[in-house]
Amino acid sequence: MITAVAIVMSTPDVNGLDEAVDALGEWQVEGAPMQLHPGDLGWYRRFGAEATAAAVRTWRRDGRVLAVGLLDGPDLLRVTTAPDVRRDAELADRLVEDLTDAGRGVLPDGRVSVEAPVDALLQDLLPDHGWVAGEPWTPLRRDLSAPVEDPGVRIEVVGPERAPLWAAVIRASFDRSTFTEQRWHAMAQGSPYRDARCLLAHDTRDNAVAAVLVWSAGPGKPGLLEPMGTHRDHRGHGHGKAVNLAAAAALQRMGSSSALVCTPSSNVGAVATYRSAGFRPRPEVRDLTRPA
Template sequence: MAIVLHTPEVDGLGAAVKALREWQSDDAPTQLHPGDVGWFWRFGAAATAAALRTWSRDGRVLAVGLLDGPALLRLTVAPDARLDEELAWRLVQDLKGGVLPAGKVFVEVPPGVLVRELLFQDGWHDDEPWTPLRLDLATPVRDPGVRIEVVGPGQAHLWSLVLRASFDRSTFTDERWQAMATGSPFADARCLVAFDEQGDAVAVATVWSAGTGKPGVLEPVGVHRDQRGRGYGRGITLAAAAALRDLGSSSAVVCTPSANVGAVATYASAGFERLPERLDLSRGLWGPTAS
């Protein structure tokens, strides 16, 4: 059977999320996670469906890509299809054929997947380095040292406020929290907020489980810009890891640009182990109009 590229409808999002859940493993490299789709869901179900691409053979999903912005495709492949030549060549051709626009574009793909090697052969090159970090959750997580609450709809405004104060260009709103909470991945997610001794909210995080015995992810994690350097980043990270353990996750994973040395140091201070750096791939000219 031929491989079919598909952009799912809203009612077809479940198949892509289900595949991503099944592919998560502590033995696999850090890869696109159902929580990444859940976090994108803040833009609404229709936008999430429009941003997803799936590649299937005989009705089975073999690869999932998320257009996390107009020029970045975050791509992962089923464990038993990582070296599938037909799939790899089809992915290369579809990236040429319009999945990504013309101009400089980027692809995130795990190491050990054949399509990565073929993209190098086709003129792609290494780009921004990222540092994945992992915490094993076989044993209890140490106390975060700050008061933590799980956020529901009634506190969405507080969570949103702290997130906006954590990232200079954040456009997050209460409405986006509500949209995110309607997504199917949110059933296995928790939004957390940390408070200082005066009762002010100082840090936030969302954790996403992929199911019992599978790695969960932290996305996003933020500390209010006026509260940095006081240990709240470590505190919210520990609380996030503990929440994932309560959800049955085998490990907690986070990935941050290597250039963000403060974030890397914060996660390391919470006991997360640094894994080998990951490199995005990029190409300067790409798409239907590229020569």
């Protein structure tokens, strides 16, 4: 039995969330595999500060944060590490122990999944414990070193007074969405939102037809789109392409080096929409799943 006593896993309190966000921001570098982003914690913040803190796990050695995980639902842990410890054996062994033992309080018994960078040693070790590849996802990236095309529609940057409209477009874009104005305000109170922008695209009749939220990790680092949606009553008119161009332009103005997004490979319409806005697919990635 590997004990790895030098590495400690913990759940931060509300005041400790910023440390996890800061660590994730530091770890975002160009050319790295798709990984957990500060914007992912920022988007989860819609459920409130306490719920977000309860969903976060950190792993430390000698006080330094080595890995951050987000329980994005009861059966999915999204985890990443500092770039220099992706192949650290002690950290990987500790993560395997914590993820395979329900008593550790990270994942429950039964069918669960883990998302981790493809170059992490964790990816090599979990299959030895019965984990198998899950559904494929397609990461996409748009380089922001060149000017971004004009989206061709009116783009609105949303503040608190327009939160109800942004929330309504998001609900109309996803069949099971429960997003509300109240959740927008809860999200906007989190520290990641200082480096975020909510955008609305309007058609020629000034209907709000598509929405996107972009998250910067700081100048010179990749930014994230999460979420992006087109109102179900206004699809098929290029509004998804337009709002994705607006998202890329917003991140460029904020100093981001690139714009990233990840979507299920089975959602061929979403992949095509991102590609139409200049996002280029990267190799597919898969979660690792432990069957029930």
